[in-house]
Amino acid sequence: MSTSSPFVIEVNDVTKRFASKCALDKVSFTLDHGHTVALVGPNGAGKTTLFSILCGFLQADTGSVRVFGHTPGHNALFGVLSALPQDAQLDPRFSVGKQLTFYGQLQGLSRRDATRETARVLELVDLGNQLNAKASELSHGMRKRICIAQALIGQPKIVLLDEATAGLDPINAKAIRSLIASLSKDITFMLSSHDLSELERLCDTVLYLEHGKLTSHQRYTQNNSGTAFLTLQLQQVTDQMREQIAHLTGVKHVRQSQPDEFVIEYDTCHKALDITLLELCHHQGWTYKQLINGNTLENELFTSP
Numbered sequence: 001m002s003t004s005s006p007f008v009i010e011v012n013d014v015t016k017r018f019a020s021k022c023a024l025d026k027v028s029f030t031l032d033h034g035h036t037v038a039l040v041g042p043n044g045a046g047k048t049t050l051f052s053i054l055c056g057f058l059q060a061d062t063g064s065v066r067v068f069g070h071t072p073g074h075n076a077l078f079g080v081l082s083a084l085p086q087d088a089q090l091d092p093r094f095s096v097g098k099q100l101t102f103y104g105q106l107q108g109l110s111r112r113d114a115t116r117e118t119a120r121v122l123e124l125v126d127l128g129n130q131l132n133a134k135a136s137e138l139s140h141g142m143r144k145r146i147c148i149a150q151a152l153i154g155q156p157k158i159v160l161l162d163e164a165t166a167g168l169d170p171i172n173a174k175a176i177r178s179l180i181a182s183l184s185k186d187i188t189f190m191l192s193s194h195d196l197s198e199l200e201r202l203c204d205t206v207l208y209l210e211h212g213k214l215t216s217h218q219r220y221t222q223n224n225s226g227t228a229f230l231t232l233q234l235q236q237v238t239d240q241m242r243e244q245i246a247h248l249t250g251v252k253h254v255r256q257s258q259p260d261e262f263v264i265e266y267d268t269c270h271k272a273l274d275i276t277l278l279e280l281c282h283h284q285g286w287t288y289k290q291l292i293n294g295n296t297l298e299n300e301l302f303t304s305p
């Protein structure tokens, strides 16, 4: 889509109140192309309100919002931005195919193109065989996948997914995560979820909202500051182990972040520290559960350094 704005989304000083309740309090951020964004925060933090404003369903009281340089709800964003609301519902009376095709036509597709798009997106969520099923005949998880398919109709450039995998069984949740990962080269996804491990697998940028305020906006990737992190989960941890790890060459700091976990900050010159760590585990007879390249999202957001 041609736009003069370098940003996919620009949110500037946005406040939204519901009576005396401040759902968003002077929220500002920009997102550029090519990122998958996690929107994180406790219940009532303002995530859905932010999604609704980005979609143009709600208007901010103050501040400005631009999506590809346009005001949310602008015609130019038709088919460019789509969203899966947390409580998205299908009409139980009509077949899946009819509803998705109708939705495609509402987006301006011809009946033929909308029918083709419907078949394509149903295949993406592995429900190509449910074209003629009525929504009332499907399980909750299947309905959720159909709603995700609906959000992908017309090949949008931005897709906002509010709790996309909530209520899905592990296999279907994994399939949706794989789908998002495979589409994220072409689509900017913004995902709200309470599943931090899901978000850290999928997202490279994190927006953390708390009581309507954006308290953290960070790129969740290795930085260029010369410092990197490894997260080592062990069967059991002791102070003596922490001392031994701290003495390895290149290690700057070791912190016990969980009862069974160390976060190791190290100098990026020592690229093979992961191998050294595994060798240490082997020589000392320590049973490790997992070695993660980087810090976990949970640790970044909820444990102090």
Ligand SMILES: Nc1ncnc2c1ncn2[C@@H]1O[C@H](COP(=O)(O)OP(=O)(O)OP(=O)(O)O)[C@@H](O)[C@H]1O
Pocket (backbone or CB within 6 Å): 018, 021, 022, 023, 041, 042, 043, 044, 045, 046, 047, 048, 049, 050, 086
């Ligand atoms: N239509 C509304 N009328 C009144 N208050 C509202 C309305 N919508 C949201 N709120 C309030 O605004 C605040 C933010 O709500 P919001 O739904 O955006 O939070 P959330 O982060 O999406 O929460 P959850 O994780 O529980 O879905 C909450 O205190 C909520 O009670």
